[in-house]
Amino acid sequence: MNMWTEVSKAFVxxxxxxxxxxxxxxxxxxxxxxxxxARSARSPSVRSHPGISFFRSVTSRAAEAGGRVxxxxxxxxxxxxxxxxxxxxxxxxxxxxxxxxxYDTQLLVHVPDATTLAAAQGVVQHSRERTGHDKSRGDIQxxxxxxxxxxxxxxxxxxxxxxxxxxxNSLGIFGPEYLFIGxxxxxxAIPQMAGSSTIxxxxxxxxxxxxxxxxxxxxxxxxxxxxxxxLGSLAAQDVLRLILVSSIAFGVLWRSLGLGG
Amino acid sequence: MDFFIRNDVLDRVGKILIEGAMVIGACALLTGLLNxxxxxxxxxxxxxxxxxxxxxxxxSLFVVLGLGIVGVNTPSSQWIFQYIYSxxxxxxxxxxxxxxxxxxxRALRLNSLExxxxxxxxxxxxxxxxxxxxxxxxxxxxxxxWIFAVPVTAGMRxxxxxxxxxxxxxxxxxxFWTDKPYLN
Numbered sequence: 029m030n031m032w033t034e035v036s037k038a039f040v041x042x043x044x045x046x047x048x049x050x051x052x053x054x055x056x057x058x059x060x061x062x063x064x065x066a067r068s069a070r071s072p073s074v075r076s077h078p079g080i081s082f083f084r085s086v087t088s089r090a091a092e093a094g095g096r097v098x099x100x101x102x103x104x105x106x107x108x109x110x111x112x113x114x115x116x117x118x119x120x121x122x123x124x125x126x127x128x129x130x131y132d133t134q135l136l137v138h139v140p141d142a143t144t145l146a147a148a149q150g151v152v153q154h155s156r157e158r159t160g161h162d163k164s165r166g167d168i169q170x171x172x173x174x175x176x177x178x179x180x181x182x183x184x185x186x187x188x189x190x191x192x193x194x195x196x197n198s199l200g201i202f203g204p205e206y207l208f209i210g211x212x213x214x215x216x217a218i219p220q221m222a223g224s225s226t227i228x229x230x231x232x233x234x235x236x237x238x239x240x241x242x243x244x245x246x247x248x249x250x251x252x253x254x255x256x257x258x259l260g261s262l263a264a265q266d267v268l269r270l271i272l273v274s275s276i277a278f279g280v281l282w283r284s285l286g287l288g289g
Numbered sequence: 290m291d292f293f294i295r296n297d298v299l300d301r302v303g304k305i306l307i308e309g310a311m312v313i314g315a316c317a318l319l320t321g322l323l324n325x326x327x328x329x330x331x332x333x334x335x336x337x338x339x340x341x342x343x344x345x346x347x348x349s350l351f352v353v354l355g356l357g358i359v360g361v362n363t364p365s366s367q368w369i370f371q372y373i374y375s376x377x378x379x380x381x382x383x384x385x386x387x388x389x390x391x392x393x394x395r396a397l398r399l400n401s402l403e404x405x406x407x408x409x410x411x412x413x414x415x416x417x418x419x420x421x422x423x424x425x426x427x428x429x430x431x432x433x434x435w436i437f438a439v440p441v442t443a444g445m446r447x448x449x450x451x452x453x454x455x456x457x458x459x460x461x462x463x464x465f466w467t468d469k470p471y472l473n
Binding site for chain 2: 116142182210211230234257265
């Protein structure tokens with residue numbers, strides 16, 4: 029008993045409870061096993077996703093036509109609570125920048141944060157090294173707009189308005205100010221894909237964008253596009269979801285049958 | 290580690306890292322300021338296209354910076370935020386109402402099943418929100434509350450679960466370096 033008290037004190041379990049730690053351990057196990065499976069030949073298969081299929085087909089057409097592709101990374105930065113969303117945006121940037129360099133097309137990227145800008149520059153540089161091309165190939169413009177959400181959305185909209193694009197993508201954390209970007213695209217008849225983890229903005233994206241990545245769809249885009257290792261974490265997500273849903277169903281039954289006291 | 294484990298050494302290391310990040314952030318801010326001055330100062334000096342915008346930006350920068358140096362909470366610096374910045378922001382944000390109307394119009398003429406469900410729910414909720422509607426049909430507020438409490442909450446919780454799991458999976462990928470597109 030004393031040992032448990034010491035352990036719970038050392039691990040701050042008294043304050044946060046044991047559930048988050050257990051969940052983290054389960055997540056780690058599921059992630060490790062599924063990633064190892066994804067590394068081997070037993071890689072999980074994924075269903076077709078209309079939003080991501082749309083993204084792939086329009087980016088392919090843009091490469092053929094030499095059209096400009098646009099990407100706006102939503103508010104958020106690395107090293108904060110929004111790191112996951114920012115990383116997903118950077119993963120898409122990697123995919124788009126490699127295509128822009130290989131097919132010598134234009135890519136316009138708007139970022140809302142200084143750390144994201146530095147990371148985005150790293151992604152582009154890495155893409156150039158991977159493809160073996162210097163700056164003479166692929167016109168990639170990274171523009172830092174503003175960390176203020178409203179100013180960011182207006183900056184992106186005013187930058188897109190005169191230039192236009194073959195495809196516009198908005199990925200990350202967006203509030204209702206997304207409408208400034210979405211409506212500019214709609215007004216200019218620019219095909220657009222949008223994805224957010226912000227629940228309140230999803231209905232707006234659903235009605236404005238041609239295709240919307242709803243909630244967790246956004247986190248799966250890397251697995252669909254160019255990163256087979258993401259399939260491992262995608263499978264881990266499914267395992268964790270199964271555990272969560274089973275726990276909820278079990279809890280409901282437990283309480284409904286009056287077993288919980 | 291610092292979050293989960295209570296340990297003096299880890300606490301100290303965590304504090305040093307946070308302080309280091311703050312120092313780097315401050316230096317980056319200064320670099321950004323110098324870059325801003327160089328870019329927009331150059332535009333004004335060369336009378337490039339839209340140079341008056343750059344001039345306004347530089348003047349605003351100097352005024353706000355000057356007042357901020359004098360004191361962040363002085364009445365003059367508060368005045369700028371209260372009577373210039375906030376009203377401007379509110380004005381721009383109010384434009385969203387018109388954008389929502391055009392977005393809704395576009396969505397509701399899509400002729401799909403989802404658009405039909407969206408239209409029926411929107412009209413129903415709109416009517417059910419009208420004050421005093423219970424006098425016409427007393428069940429209407431009850432149905433509205435049920436829609437909010439059951440299908441809307443269920444859908445939102447499902448989405449929140451999905452986002453949380455996606456965040457955990459992405460976080461683990463970053464932590465274990467299986468995903469590091471920005472590290473070169």
